Amino acid sequence: MKFNLWTILFQVINFVILLYILKRILYKPIREIIEKRRGLIAKTVGDAEKTKKEALELKENNQKELNKAKELQGQMLEQSREEALKDRNKLLDEAHKEAAKINEKEKALIDAEKMRIESELKNKTLEMVSVFASNLLKDISDEELHKAIFRKLVKENGKIVSDISKIKEKEEILNIDLVTAYPLPMDDVKTFKETLESQLAKKIKMNTTVDKTLIAGVRIKAYDMIYDSSLAGQINALASQLKETR
């Protein structure tokens, strides 16, 4: 056993050569592959965590969206309910109005009908009253009453005279129709005629007719003016006056 410097040198060189070669074919690729895998694992874990986080976020977002949608739905429901209520109220109002209108119309119709019936009733009543009055007067009137009425007329002929004198008629002869309930004595008629003639300064032609329906009194017609002092005429005047008053 002796020291061999060549051997030592060779072994050192061997070591250096092996170190160089192994660095090329062993350490570098192994280190690369290990680090690559670590990087991949870290990346995968990071990705997984990211994905998880994203999923969580997505879930949260979805939940939020869902809540929002629910809220919106609730709002819409509420809105539609309100609208429906509003519509209902509107419809109800309209219906009420319509009903009121119809009611009014009906009322108006009823009123009109009522009025018509009332007036009819009134007319009937008046008619009946007049008939009754005429019948009554017919029963109680006689020639004396008739004469009294005529005399009153003759006495109060001022109105007739003034009315007739207002009409400027060229004709000399004035036609007067005298309708009487009972036949008048010729003297009375003549006196009346003469009184008128003297007051109007006109010739008067008197046409006397008898009409029992007048009950009592006379009716004078000159031109187109009628002076009715008969009882029937009075009753009719009263009836028409009553008819007008409501």
Add this chain to the structure above:
Amino acid sequence: MKIFNVFPETIFSIGPVHITDTVITTWLVMALIITLCYSVTRKLSIKPSFFQEVLEAIFEAMEKTIKDILPLDPWLVVPMLGTLWILIGFSNLAGLIPGLKTPTADLNTTCAFALISFSMTHVVGISTQGLKGYLLHYKEPTWILLPFHLIAEITRTVALAVRLFGNMLSGDMIAIILLGIVGLLVPIPFSLLHIIIGLIQAYIFGILTLVFIAGGMRTKS
């Protein structure tokens, strides 16, 4: 009795250069290592095959061991330490093959490795802390210990070389002596023991180197 010679012999000489069988065996071991490594690392992939998994496990264990001892980036010393481990380990087992001599049973080889370990300690120390910073670690904890530091530098290196050499040579010699005395089968258990001792010695050599490197670090804590 030529076959029983456990000591190195010069096989051939080129001028003054004597090539011993130790060197030739080392070349064979290197060729084997390179072939193996090449065949395994040729097709590395993200999804590892069985061999790749084993290889990666070995390297990760190495990385972890270095990280525990050395406060540096493990990959700074992994190539050198790894090569030491691999070369010594394979060399220690080379003697099991009939006709081959264990290269590490030659004191010249172990001296070469010890020298490598020695220089590695200083190179790493200087390159990581600077020359001044590295030299300052010799005065710790006090200047009085400086001579002992220097003596230790030499003795521990010699111890490295002799420890490996002695273990390997003894293994070989025991095998040969037993073979001479009791025949073929009895040395087998000792050969198995020799495998374990070889691997342990390789590990010890690397770990000690690592510890020496770490000792060269001037830790502030």
